[in-house]
Amino acid sequence: MSARDAERALRTALSRGGDFAELFWERHETLQLVLDDGRIEDAITGVDQGAGIRVTNGERTTYANGNVTDVDDIMSLAGRAAGSVSDGGELHEAARLAPDELERTHPVAIDPRSVPVERKVALLKKANEVARAFDPRVIQATVSYAESCQDVLVSNSDGTHRTDLRVRVNFAVNVVAKRGEVLESGFEAVRGTRGFEMLGEDVIVEAATTAAHRAVQNVGAEPAPAGTYTVVLSSEAGGTLIHESVGHGLEADLNLKGLSVYSGRIGEKVASELITVVDDGRDPGQRGTAAMDDEGTPTQRTVLIEKGVLRTYLSDRRHSEKLGIKRSGNARRESFRYLPICRMTNTMIERGESDPDQILSSVKDGVFVKKMGGGQVDVVSGNFAFEITECFRIRDGKLAEPLRGATLVGQGPKLMSEIDMVGWDLGYSTGTCGKDGQGAPVADAQPTLRIPKVVVGGKLK
Amino acid sequence: MTQRLSNDEVIDRALSALRSAGARTAEVFLREAQSGTVETKDGEIEVVIARGERGLGVRVLDGERMGFAHSSDLAAAGIEACVEQSRRMSRITEPDADLRIASRALDVADLAIYHAGLERRALADRGAIALAVEKAARGADPRITHFRKTSYLDAEVTTIIATTTGVRASYRETTCGAMTSPVATSNGERQIGYHGEGARRLEDLDPAAIGARAAKRATDKLGAKPFATQKLPVVLDPWMAQSLLGAIAPLFSADNVLKGRSLFANKVGSKVANERVTIVDDARRKGGLRSAPFDGEGTPTTTRTLVDKGVLRGYLTNMKTANKMSTSSSGNARRGSYASPSRIGPSNFYIQAGVDDPKTMVARLDRALAVTSLLNLHTIDPVSGEFSLGATGTFLEKGAPVHPVQGITIAGNLTDLLSSVVSVGTDLVFGPSGLGSPTLLISELSIGGT
Structure with missing residues (x-):
């Protein structure tokens, strides 16, 4: 989305009054893999793309949002937001957008989207093996891998026009242990705003061990006294x-x-x-x-x-x-x-x-x-x-x-x-x-x- | 402007892309929703939100392997990419011989879940409902001083499912709801209350009652004192009981049972609750907030008694788990959105009304605690069934309130909780998430305090 298109949307948003307008646009790509009961059960991927236009007018905020595929969809949201502004009063001009780049403290060494799915599957299998081998009382393990790549753009009538890319990876292990009639679960997760580099095999093994240890320890533990x-x-x-x-x-x-x-x-x-x-x-x-x-x-x-x-x-x-x-x-x-x-x-x-x-x-x-x-x-x-x-x-x-x-x-x-x-x-x-x-x-x-x-x-x- | 495809055109394109790709068993799911929200503050409308959403979920069953992809890009290229991604995902998962795509034609029953006109209401009409809720809360008690939030929301949703194996059906539904969280102030002490309700049509929503109940939740907590660690009988009003019932629902999931994650595994025919307790899951309840003619994988929904006078009668299933249990699906593949695959879950899930008068059931008890709010419900582990929650309550003697308490915990196990229900009220109430319960008296729970 160009700064010119964003300016146009903000002008439309303020066309019936209001003292501030903002466009938020995002494209969110996700992948989720779940290993449960010993097999890869879910492989889910998707794209969610949408925008929201906010107009504030004194103490009142109107917000129109929806899935968008192109600039026309965004313009129609801007028109919808403007349409809900009542008693707009004095008209305000949107400032010229001044695009700038922000410094990132979340560098991504390996974009997870570039990593073959086989490697991700191998990590899930490794964690499952480690958790199940930990103790005979372990009866079940669920291991999940999720990546989330969120591209964001914010433009507003004060002239802000900025983008951000948030790449997040999430690896979680949930283990169930059983002793007699008692069931307990143990959980551990490795998550960050980072690329695939954060999921080394040692990290995976440690997470699986910790989750299994927690389940086994809890299943043998006394109830906490109130x-x-x-x-x-x-x-x-x-x-x-x-x-x-x-x-x-x-x-x-x-x-x-x-x-x-x-x-x-x-x-x-x-x-x-x-x-x-x-x-x-x-x-x-x-x-x-x-x-x-x-x-x-x-x-x-x-x-x-x-x-x-x-x-x-x-x-x-x-x-x-x-x-x-x-x-x-x-x-x-x-x-x-x-x-x-x-x-x-x-x-x-x-x-x-x-x-x-x-x-x-x-x-x-x-x-x-x-x-x-x-x-x-x-x-x-x-x-x-x-x-x-x-x-x-x-x-x-x-x-x-x-x-x-x-x-x-x-x-x-x-x-x-x-x-x-x-x-x-x-x-x-x-x-x-x-x-x-x-x-x-x-x-x-x-x-x-x-x-x-x-x-x-x-x-x- | 690119041509916007109609919902049916999107479905047709997806089915034809699946056929051209050679996917013989696959399912296409579309959901479109339009919703409006109004929030008020001090007698004025503060926030107005209009939301539109439309997206597609595609499941491909390649042999015995299932893939899933979703997309909000419903231009022709976006649909084709979604189909391709779903096929790619099916090559990653591992085989399960019990997976199925629906192939039996659906007869869509009228469950009174759609009422035309809700979505076209003017902004002022929507605002008026939220303002009426706020006014009722303020008018209920002079100690109500301000609000965290008061809002009204309505939505109109269309759901379509189609499979390459001959199923094609759709339904529309409407929902509306209002909630408020007022703050009561007295002698420098402040306490917040919350109450919200939902309905399928506006006539069934009572703004005055919502506001008044929320206000009472806040004022009932004023004057709260610490409380000693002890065991006491505990009273759960319908809303507090609904919260705990929601935590019990996963025990009925056939998926959890088959994977060893449910305390109800191997318990069909056994006593799992007090004989006063009957639990029903009814997706066919007229006007119910979780009613739907078919579930998230295109199976007709059902009405089932899961616990009959304390005895476990069955589990909630989808096609896969029903196959594994050699039974037929109960139609409980619930789908939160087009972007998520279905998961086994309850519909309108409730404890049947009992015979006890909710007011007098505690009168014969020397001492009891009526719970007024619960913190940390989301942390209950359905696997172990253990719960330990932050709570506020009212200490009762012979059924009469003595003083409110705060800073306490209540703890127990969900299975013990069901066995310890000694009175069931006549006052069954359904909450905004489809859960229903009458007032329950629990014989004893551990209370942590000073």
Whole structure:
């Protein structure tokens, strides 16, 4: 799509009034291979191409979107968006587009589309073999490979005209183990905004081994006891905690509406001095990385909480203006079917100064979380919950028996103020974040942390 | 401008491309959807979204190997490329002798899922519904101070399936829905509520009731206190019960059963739930939100009792798993979009109404917890059946509310949950995702707290 065509679409979009217009276009090519029950069961490929035209007029936004094959389709969307603008008021001219190139922190050495499918199939088979050979209690394995190549163009009436190509690869292993009547599953994934080079055989073997180990360990584990415990969250556990307990609460749209426990608190102490929280959309190769957000704003590293003090929110164009904060490049959308919303990219608690081993040995009786799964937060009350997929009892500063079926719940600002030890290590996890019905690829990271008292959900005998 | 092919022309082109390529068993699936969304804030329309979508999914069964490709490019070249990609994909997968492409002609029943005119409504009419929901929530209680979001959405969808083996059928459907998430404020404490409903036609949507219920969800949580770790009887209202029922559905999937991933494997004829529990999957329910005349691979849908008075009677199947189990498909190959192959899933999946009055079922209990919201439902692992969820609730004594609680967990196993249902209400309600349940009383669950 040329800058001239984009200009034409933006002019049409503003032809009935409105103070800002934007064109978002994407072409998304995907391939998914699934090995299940010992055989390659699914091979799926597809192309999804579409566009959305947004017009804002005062407090009202109209958005027309759909699948498009050519420029005429885009012009018809622009006409449709303009048609929904009522009381347009003064007419605004779209600025001349000023195309520019953004620096990429997500280099792709090997475009996955150039790799023969046989090599991808071989990786799936290898992972399946490794997982099944791990232990006789392993009864089932599902291994999947997915590649996603999303070409994006954003043009707007302020003159922005930028493109981005996000190449993402996702390799996941899910293993089921059985002991008597008890079934448990174990999961591990390798995901990033990178090319095929990230899937070396060693990486695949490790993922399959980890998933199998988790399933087998959980199937032999005791149910976690419900109650309040001292918890050590290993850096290996990933960053679901920061994502749920703090991250969502710092999204600018929720703060403008006064919906977050962090609303109106910039400059205030909202966490322990040991806590610094950063969102970095440029973290090389990570799952939430891109050159620009879905409004064409370059991504960046944003310090959200600095030594316990709230500094800013995760923002898009509109909310950064309304809140008078710097635009942070956090406007993201699942596809052209949606308006962008404020959300995280790669979010982390920065490294601290404690020795991770000493954090563990400091706890006489508690719970050690080795891997976290998904989570959810109610941003209004700050109450959050996340799944624990691998954990152990701590007795006398050492790891004791494994536990299964646990959840950790707490309230964001309270928990962040109580963390009293932060390790010098750092571990990542990846996932797909859901907000307002849209999914977005993200990564989270944290060092090893100690929480003096927190509710661990489990069963009572 | 390139000529836009009609839906039937797209199907014809795809079938003819398949024939020229020598694909003898293949299926073409097209879905077209037009939808409109309006979001409101403080009595004004804030966002208007018009969405159009049309795409094609092609499955090729080459011998015993299945390939799948999809495309939103429905120009002639795009259709041909999609067919070619699907053939290429079929050479990657491994053989399964039980795979089939539908070949029996379909009789499309009228299930009252289409009501003309919904999609042509004026923007102002759509906005008025969302505004009525917001107004009802605000008017329900003076402590409702603001909103996360209030929205109304409607859609008109056309689905067409055709196979090289003689099946060709289509249906249209309409849906509309409204939801709101109001915030209640009192003495510096804020709590959010949520409620949404869906229907096949506007007359069945009640904006005032949606707003009022959402407001009550928020105000019921005000004054929440921490709660001690303990075991208690738990009351699930129809919406909370629907959430957990949704997590139970994968246990009925024949695919999970055959692959050793379901706790219901080898349990047909055995007791898997309390005798008060009967679970039905009914894709033929008139006006049901998940009703459809045929499923995602062109098999007629059915109505089935899966659990009859606590006893497991069968599983949800598609053609492949039905072949493996020497039975016929129950028509549960559900297809989320043209871009995804079908997966086994429920349609209108519900627990039948029982005989207990939902108000009095807890009155005889000294202490109980009524759950008012659940966090982390998406993390329930249907394989192990274990669940441990964040929750809020209301602590009850002799059925009367004492105080709301927050920051707790409820935990158990899905199979134990079904066995522990000791009362089933008369108040069956269907939710926006086709799940239905009456109020349930669970004899005991572990609650994690202080």
